Amino acid sequence: MKRYSFFIVCTGALFLILSLPACFDSSKKQPAPFVKLPDYQKVIDSLSRENISIQKSVRTSGEVSEVIIDEPNWKSELALFLELDFNTSGNKDNYKIEDKKGTLVNLFQRSYTALKEGQKVKKAIVLYRDDKLICAEYFIQKNDYPYSMEKKLTFYPSRGFRASWIQKLDGLIDEEVDVEVRWIQDTVLQVWNFDAKTEFTPIRVNTSKQGSNEILTFTQGDEQIAVLAESTANGSMVATLPVFQSTLTYMHEGMQTKGIFRDEYRGENYQVFFSGYPAKINFMDLSASGIEGRWDVEIIRGEERSRAIGLFEQFGKRVYGTFLTKTGDYRFLEGELVGDSFYVSGFDGRHLYRFTGILKGDSIVRGSYASGNHFLAEWVAKRNDGAQLEDPTSLTQHQGHQISFSLEGVDGKTYTLQDERFQNKVILLQIMGSWCPNCMDESMYFREIYPEFHDQGLEIIALGFEHRAKSEASLKKLRKASDDLELPYPVLFAGSTKEVKEVLPQIENFMSFPTTIFIDRKGKIRRIHTGFSGPSTGKFYAEYKEDTESFIRELLSE
Incomplete structure (x- = not known):
């Protein structure tokens, strides 16, 4: 049941601003020339099949009105978008199209900029993630003295839309309107x-x-x-x-x-x-x-x-x-x-x-x-x-001695590098902690590559250093991180964050969680990588992965 229905009439009763009917002749519709733009008639058809209420806020002339509509008339609510009449064959050659693909974030943007002064829509832009529309926005401008108008429309298919405009008619109208409609879901x-x-x-x-x-x-x-x-x-x-x-x-x-x-x-x-x-x-x-x-x-x-x-x-x-x-x-x-x-x-x-x-x-x-x-x-x-x-492989050094330890894993077992499973294997020794977000990212990456290289002779061992010395509470924290990340390799409790030098006396100038030690089949330290450039860093992460996997293949081939 519709709780309210309303519309706003501009000053002087000259213009209907809200809840306008869609005015177009579908019999004249031609194939749309632009891809990636939403088809608002299809949007209306889709929303009409769903049970979505809306909350509408209207700000005009310093006043704010809010209303909830249980059964929206979607054709009326989205009339402003239907009336754009933008994606038509007549506009095919009237807009410059520019694309932008994200390098840090998986977004794709396409913008349409008018090439001719007389175009009603001056600019349009759509934003996609994995071919799913995130947002579509339009800027409309009209100057026909004594009347002028600027309008912005933005549409989020999963959330709602907003329309804002300023219109002036010399001596009669000087009005700003802002309409925000949110889906209630x-x-x-x-x-x-x-x-x-x-x-x-x-x-x-x-x-x-x-x-x-x-x-x-x-x-x-x-x-x-x-x-x-x-x-x-x-x-x-x-x-x-x-x-x-x-x-x-x-x-x-x-x-x-x-x-x-x-x-x-x-x-x-x-x-x-x-x-x-x-x-x-x-x-x-x-x-x-x-x-x-x-x-x-x-x-x-x-x-x-x-x-x-x-x-x-x-x-x-x-x-x-x-x-x-x-x-x-x-x-x-x-x-x-x-x-x-x-x-x-x-x-x-x-x-x-x-x-x-x-x-x-x-x-x-x-x-x-x-x-x-x-x-x-x-x-x-x-x-x-x-x-x-600085080169992350140059920051932490080692004395050249082989690493040796005997530590308890979160599974209750004791592990040493002399265990049979680690003999004649390439080993990535991961210095990490349950409290460390970069360690979380590195662990997810190691989890990803482990199946590919494990059968070829790669082992990964995580040495967890917590804020406190060994206790059931510290083991519990490390166990939670291992379980939540579903790590397929051993995670060992190595001590407190202040005990890295005691557990690994071969390491000099230790400065970062995480740090990864690459050990060859003979037990020799071949590389130490300080820190981690994770998936938020774009090309830095891509370069890190390429270099790491190339070096692992090199060690496995020896």
Whole structure:
């Protein structure tokens, strides 16, 4: 049953703004010349078969109206998109088509720019991920004195749409209208703002109902982290994050969500409060540009200075990227550029990262970097497409002696390199910890290549170093990481993070979790790789994989 139906009439009753009927003659329809653009008649047909209500917000002349419609007339609601009449044979030669494929994120963008002044649609853009439409946006402009109009339309097939326009008629109309329509469904995209003391760290999460429980899916760039949130007797939801020793406890209060993030690695009393709301339907902002590329970064905390490479990619005003250091990367970060100010943030189940900055030509100034609510630093950057870090195979050295140990695995067995299964084998010795996100990424990569090389004589052994010395609690943390990651190779408890030198006295200048030691069939150390350039780093990750697998093949062939 429709709770409300309404429309808005412009000042002077001259223009119907909302709920316009679609006016076109289907008998004259010609084959669409442009691929990748959505067919809104098919969209209407599809939505009409689904049981979706909508929430509509209208802002005009300083007033805001909101309404819920249980049974939308989709032809009326999407009339503005139908009336674009954009993908027609007459427009075939009237637009310049440009494509962009992401290198840090798996996105494909196609833009259409009008070549002639008289075109109603000045620019259109579509954004896809794996051939699935994410967003379509249109910019319409008309100047016919005394009337002028600018209109922006954006459509998200899984979430809703937004329309915003300004129209003026000399002496009669001067009006701005903004209409936002969101689908009401079991899956809702929210923005959770974590309190980092000086500012909030915004993280996007999809919440999907599953009976009395929920599935939370944190999405940054190409990564999706899904976790089950279980309901409790007091009405709160509790989610135990995969791999790490961290939890989210929260409650929904109407449209708002309030909760606490806890990280056991930082102590029993460590907590970060957050609040969340449904994400707005935002425009991509076709004119946004400026941050994409490679940057030479300096991170500053007091007297400490450290170097990094900033990698950023832009689609509209959405920014995707990471920071790469000699000890690892900051994983998947995502955010927005508005004017000359931007932010990127990320949540991996343990770390809550937020970077902000201001673009000033080929520099980034007044940068702020926060981790959770316990760490704050400054940073600056210069654009440098040739920025490089030190060779990761040159940072950690060894004395040449063979490695020897006897350690307990998370399976309760004791392992040594003298065990029969490791004889005459090429061994990757992975120095890691359950608390380390880069170790998680490296472990997933090793899990991926293990089946290919294991039958040829490769063994992988993970040496886990935890924050505390050996205890049942430390073993439990390491076991959880191994189980959640489904690692097919032995994971051993090696000691606390301060005991690396004691367990591996052959290693000099150890500086990073993870670090990988390559051992040949004769037990000789052939290479030590410091840190890990993970999947968020694009070509750096591709080059790392190619080099690592090539070296493994070389060792196996000896």
